[in-house]
Amino acid sequence: xxNKQNEQCAWWxxxxxAINACRHYRLGPLHIYLQRQSQQWLLxxxxxxxxxxxxxxxxxxSMIPVHLTSQRYxxxxxxxxxxxxxxxxDRPVVVKTLQxxxxxxxxxxxxxxxxxxxxxxxxxxxxxxxxxIAVQRLSDTWFGPSTQVGELCYADKTHAxxxxxxxxxxSHRAVTPVTVHNHSTQMLSIDKLSIPVPFLALYALPDxxxxxxxxxxxxxxxxxxxxxxxxxxxxxxxxxATLLSEPIQKPEKHSLVRAFTDIFSx
Numbered sequence: 300x301x302n303k304q305n306e307q308c309a310w311w312x313x314x315x316x317a318i319n320a321c322r323h324y325r326l327g328p329l330h331i332y333l334q335r336q337s338q339q340w341l342l343x344x345x346x347x348x349x350x351x352x353x354x355x356x357x358x359x360x361s362m363i364p365v366h367l368t369s370q371r372y373x374x375x376x377x378x379x380x381x382x383x384x385x386x387x388x389d390r391p392v393v394v395k396t397l398q399x400x401x402x403x404x405x406x407x408x409x410x411x412x413x414x415x416x417x418x419x420x421x422x423x424x425x426x427x428x429x430x431x432i433a434v435q436r437l438s439d440t441w442f443g444p445s446t447q448v449g450e451l452c453y454a455d456k457t458h459a460x461x462x463x464x465x466x467x468x469x470s471h472r473a474v475t476p477v478t479v480h481n482h483s484t485q486m487l488s489i490d491k492l493s494i495p496v497p498f499l500a501l502y503a504l505p506d507x508x509x510x511x512x513x514x515x516x517x518x519x520x521x522x523x524x525x526x527x528x529x530x531x532x533x534x535x536x537x538x539x540a541t542l543l544s545e546p547i548q549k550p551e552k553h554s555l556v557r558a559f560t561d562i563f564s565x
Contacts, residue, residue, distance in 0.1 A: 308471065310357055313382040313423050321323030322381065324357040326414065327471035329434045332363040335377050343367040344422060344432055372422075372429055380423035385416040385472060385509060386544045387496040388433070391450065393442045394457040400489040407480040411460045412467055413472040414453075416501070416509060434471040437480065438522060442493050466508075473501055473509040480517040487518055497547040498529060505539040512546075 316322060321334040325347075334341040343363050363369055384559040392414040404406055415435035421428055443449015460486055466474060475494050479486040515532045532540060 313380050315379045321360050323360045327434050340373045341369040343369040378422045378424050382421045384419040386499050391438050391452040391493045391495045392455050394455045395454045395491045402481045402487040405486050409478045412457045413474045434511050437558040456460045468508045470507045473511050475511045478515045482519050501542050501544045502540040
């Protein structure tokens with residue numbers, strides 16, 4: 300018999316629903332309602348301004364709230380299965396640290412930075428994408444040394460945790476380990492980081508948390524960024540991990556360096 304708690308944690312697994320049944324999901328600030336009818340699916344969502352729950356929840360409800368406008372998807376014979384598949388955002392996420400972070404010369408540290416995911420609402424058998432919905436609404440920001448050089452990103456805030464024990468499980472956000480090396484002779488001040496999430500894979504861990512491939516940044520002092528690379532989850536981090544999605548984009552040799560320009564200031 301399936302474990303109820305595990306079902307709540309692994310909310311991204313395919314689910315079956317009877318005709319006329321309605322499901323409600325809450326993931327962070329996002330509420331999603333899905334209702335199956337004999338020849339159509341109804342989908343509605345809204346964002347809550349209440350305190351965000353850390354633990355995801357989903358349950359059957361009688362109907363979609365009347366104040367919401369539902370999207371209708373007409374199907375000759377509606378499939379019984381659906382899936383809410385988490386994916387990383389389609390643009391880099393610029394995260395501003397809530398407190399100043401300083402790294403002395405010849406030191407290195409690993410920061411654990413989370414960013415919200417996007418949900419692909421899918422019907423199964425055959426697969427049909429209904430809609431992509433961001434778990435959290437983020438504002439746009441331009442990241443780069445000038446208005447001519449840089450790229451359009453999403454803006455967010457982070458606690459920049461430096462110990463895994465400080466992390467709380469928030470299943471609507473994916474954690475990226477960011478290792479920073481300061482090879483310069485001056486103190487390195489980190490005010491914000493641009494996390495290139497389109498270039499990272501997304502994984503689910505048994506405890507319900509979401510993780511991405513790690514990122515390594517090396518600061519030489521002469522430039523804002525001298526070296527950048529992505530990696531794979533360590534053996535310890537990858538225990539029981541399930542790959543949910545491959546990187547949206549493949550990194551090009553020079554584009555990532557440009558994306559991280561002007562992160563640091565001495």
